[in-house]
Amino acid sequence: MGHQGxxxxxxxxxxxxxxxxxxxxxxxxxxxxxxxxxxPIGSVYHFFPGGxxxxxxxxxxxxxxxxxxxxxxxxxxxxxxxPDRFRTFARAAAAGFxxxxxxxxxxxxxxxxxxxxxxxxxxxxxxxxxxxWIASIAKALPWADEARRRSFAEMVVAAFEGAFILSRxxxxxxxxxxVGEWLATMVxxxxxxxxRRKRRTRHGFAxx
Amino acid sequence: MGHQGxxxxxxxxxxxxxxxxxxxxxxxxxxxxxxxxxxPIGSVYHFFPGGxxxxxxxxxxxxxxxxxxxxxxxxxxxxxxxPDRFRTFARAAAAGFxxxxxxxxxxxxxxxxxxxxxxxxxxxxxxxxxxxWIASIAKALPWADEARRRSFAEMVVAAFEGAFILSRxxxxxxxxxxVGEWLATMVxxxxxxxxRRKRRTRHGFAxx
Numbered sequence: 001m002g003h004q005g006x007x008x009x010x011x012x013x014x015x016x017x018x019x020x021x022x023x024x025x026x027x028x029x030x031x032x033x034x035x036x037x038x039x040p041i042g043s044v045y046h047f048f049p050g051g052x053x054x055x056x057x058x059x060x061x062x063x064x065x066x067x068x069x070x071x072x073x074x075x076x077x078x079x080x081x082x083p084d085r086f087r088t089f090a091r092a093a094a095a096g097f098x099x100x101x102x103x104x105x106x107x108x109x110x111x112x113x114x115x116x117x118x119x120x121x122x123x124x125x126x127x128x129x130x131x132x133w134i135a136s137i138a139k140a141l142p143w144a145d146e147a148r149r150r151s152f153a154e155m156v157v158a159a160f161e162g163a164f165i166l167s168r169x170x171x172x173x174x175x176x177x178x179v180g181e182w183l184a185t186m187v188x189x190x191x192x193x194x195x196r197r198k199r200r201t202r203h204g205f206a207x208x
Numbered sequence: 209m210g211h212q213g214x215x216x217x218x219x220x221x222x223x224x225x226x227x228x229x230x231x232x233x234x235x236x237x238x239x240x241x242x243x244x245x246x247x248p249i250g251s252v253y254h255f256f257p258g259g260x261x262x263x264x265x266x267x268x269x270x271x272x273x274x275x276x277x278x279x280x281x282x283x284x285x286x287x288x289x290x291p292d293r294f295r296t297f298a299r300a301a302a303a304g305f306x307x308x309x310x311x312x313x314x315x316x317x318x319x320x321x322x323x324x325x326x327x328x329x330x331x332x333x334x335x336x337x338x339x340x341w342i343a344s345i346a347k348a349l350p351w352a353d354e355a356r357r358r359s360f361a362e363m364v365v366a367a368f369e370g371a372f373i374l375s376r377x378x379x380x381x382x383x384x385x386x387v388g389e390w391l392a393t394m395v396x397x398x399x400x401x402x403x404r405r406k407r408r409t410r411h412g413f414a415x416x
Contacts, residue, residue, distance in 0.1 A: 023322055108377075113232055114234065115311070127378055130374055154383055155390040158369075164321070165321060166320075168331075168334075171331070175362055181359065
């Protein structure tokens with residue numbers, strides 16, 4: 001594939017990702033991708049012989065990797081205390097949401113709610129993306145109990161996915177701020193215990 | 209409208225609600241509602257002269273009221289301590305999700321992620337539904353600081369909306385359990401302060 005081809009292909013993927021974020025699975029049809037990316041319609045099937053399914057699957061994979069990298073950079077060891085990193089991340093998410101037109105959700109979350117019975121491949125892609133984010137977040141949490149780390153990571157992902165929904169309805173990224181503040185507060189109230197050899201208290205997270 | 213007519217109309221609304229929960233806005237077309245409800249296609253425009261838009265709007269309003277009643281019954285004063293009510297509610301949500309086929313999200317959340325530029329009326333409906341839930345939940349929280357009550361209520365709604373997304377991707381209601389456990393934990397770590405005349409500590413919630 002030449003430079004030109006690669007550029008068209010990338011443009012189509014970017015268009016598909018944006019369309020998924022704006023209108024879910026139904027919004028990312030071949031027609032819409034062609035219109036948005038200004039690619040010639042013939043080239044869609046050249047680059048994506050599997051048509052819409054393949055295009056959406058690749059766009060979702062890219063979106064999932066981007067989000068994982070964002071979560072990882074949020075949690076990377078920096079000078080900022082962990083709770084504040086949640087606050088900073090949430091503020092950035094809110095500002096990013098507003099700047100992007102206040103009409104873009106998470107591509108994975110949107111597709112997850114649009115899945116039909118036959119979409120097993122797409123469903124698995126959504127599941128894998130979420131599992132990847134949860135694993136990345138869990139790894140960075142300062143608690144010895146793995147079940148607690150995983151469970152909190154799941155809460156983080158759920159809360160941010162939900163913040164996209166509330167923000168879409170409100171056309172404002174403010175809900176991210178509330179979510180970030182409560183996640184930060186939770187981390188503050190569960191101080192690090194990874195330096196202890198054995199935990200003496202149990203909070204019900206390990207039993208699930 | 210006779211009994212027969214009322215019954216057809218109700219069947220169409222139930223079908224529209226279910227279709228919105230399964231596939232979002234795109235899944236709830238007139239064709240699909242007719243097929244699902246076994247109503248004669250002519251009667252759709254008889255009962256809903258505004259077509260799909262009116263049908264979807266009414267179905268969303270019904271769904272929103274149902275969810276508000278559920279949140280209110282969860283938080284109604286019972287013998288169960290407040291944190292446990294979140295756990296009980298989450299367990300019920302997880303079981304309900306699985307029992308319903310593990311493929312149904314929240315109609316309001318699904319539509320919020322599918323909104324297009326022209327859907328201002330539907331967007332407003334989603335916003336009003338969320339605001340209603342948030343107000344109902346906030347009212348029941350045991351903290352003097354109204355900003356904190358509202359902010360936590362927003363977190364509750366975001367977390368449950370996100371749990372639907374994760375559960376759809378996983379085809380299992382388990383994510384609700386993690387979310388319920390963390391919401392319960394947060395409530396446990398912010399004990400009631402409504403008996404105090406003045407709060408002496410601030411946690412940053414009032415300033416947003």
